[in-house]
Amino acid sequence: MAITVRRADPDDYELVCEVFADESAYSGTLQTPFPSKERWRKMLAENSEADYLLLAFVDGRVAGTAGLHPVGKSPRRAHARMLGMTVASQFQGQGVGNMLMEALLGLADKWLPVSRIELTVFTDNERAIALYRKFGFEIEGTHKSYALRDGKYVDTLAMARIRQKGV
Secondary structure, three states: OOEEEEEOOHHHHHHHHHHHOOHHHHHHOOOOOOOOHHHHHHHHHHOOOOOEEEEEEEOOEEEEEEEEEEOOOOHHHOOEEEEEEEEOHHHOOOOHHHHHHHHHHHHHHHHOOOOEEEEEEEOOOHHHHHHHHHOOOEEEEEEEEEEEEOOEEEEEEEEEEEOOOOO
């Protein structure tokens, strides 16, 4: 099994939509069922150079996405990025998440002026929490009734990884 990772291009909107059509992708993120190809086309076309969306492929098939995005426009938060990730259910537990994390954190640590990476994760997503902990993320708090999922409001964890470096 060969896993490859590359940056998404605007023309990749159908691949991104395919990943988010997977039930585990939209139930594990803040996306909704029945993703719109047009919405993803617009999002990818409007991404700035500061947005990094990566695609993972297993033997040529799209397996997941991960992104690093600015948290806002304030120069006082220029050191921080928000991380989002999803791996299609049939590829979970096969190293795709590890490859995406290595690629994103390598980018952040070696090429970008980023020292803080933030994320939210549902409290019952044990596999994702374990992956984030493995890469140095720590729990900073719990958001109660953060998001509607399958008809119920559920909690998320706020996690972050802080890397001190001279900027």
